[in-house]
Amino acid sequence: MAAKKAQSKKKSNAGRKGLYKEWLEPDNLIRLEGWARNGLTDEMIAHNIGITTTTLYEWKKKYPQFAEAVKRGKEVVDIMVENALLKSAMGYSYDEVTQIGIEDGETGEKILVPVKVVTKHVQPNSTSLIFWLKNRKPEAWRDTKNIDAAVEVKNPFEGIDTADIKKLIGEE
Template structure:
């Protein structure tokens, strides 16, 4: 009896490969292509085999955290040292070697766009569309709902 294609992805090596592709930032479409299956088939594998779903989730989690950290770093600004090296010929031996000729501390200023993006995604009050949370239940009348929104009811 022929073995189903999904079974190779349930092995330790298969799951590790899936996790690595997700960690490398590949989309589900790209991962499906690497597996030799359609995207719909990959979605079926994820639905039917929790091991595949969790391997992909673990891999994506790692890269998501790395991107979050990079965005935060860019939003806040940072300093780094730029090192310049030159190829110098050693006069005694005639060998060429890379030698540090200059080190400069550079500063990347905080990025306003990154700050806005961060705040809109992390703080509801910064979002373009404010969410309104009301204390409503299934028995509320139209007038009750309007009054909570600050409007006038039909009876007025």
């Protein structure tokens, strides 16, 4: 019975060992990149593949193309978020289009026709501005400042004997 368990363990491990090869195929590398771009964490990506997070980290170390696919996906999202933060910080304008549905006389299908376009402006977001400045120019905008100043501390009891101090406070 122990031999059967050992043999079945070998079979299941052998099946798992080859799993990384399929994830190095171009279609699966694109899938990895997409998951990362969609904001999945490493833990979620590992779950989707059917491996542990530890195995995922090992694969990223062993197989550069695997690590690059995940990295590329995350970089895209980081850039998109940075752009959205900057847009929010600076404010922006957009066109709001009001449409109505009418019936196409020829086909009988309903189509949307724009009837009004209004340009709207979104004011700069002060929280985004503060966040951007604190992170991009911390030396000027950080809440806490590091000030290197020499401070001289004088001991008011310097030169007075310990016995005299004890007498002053009433211990002797």
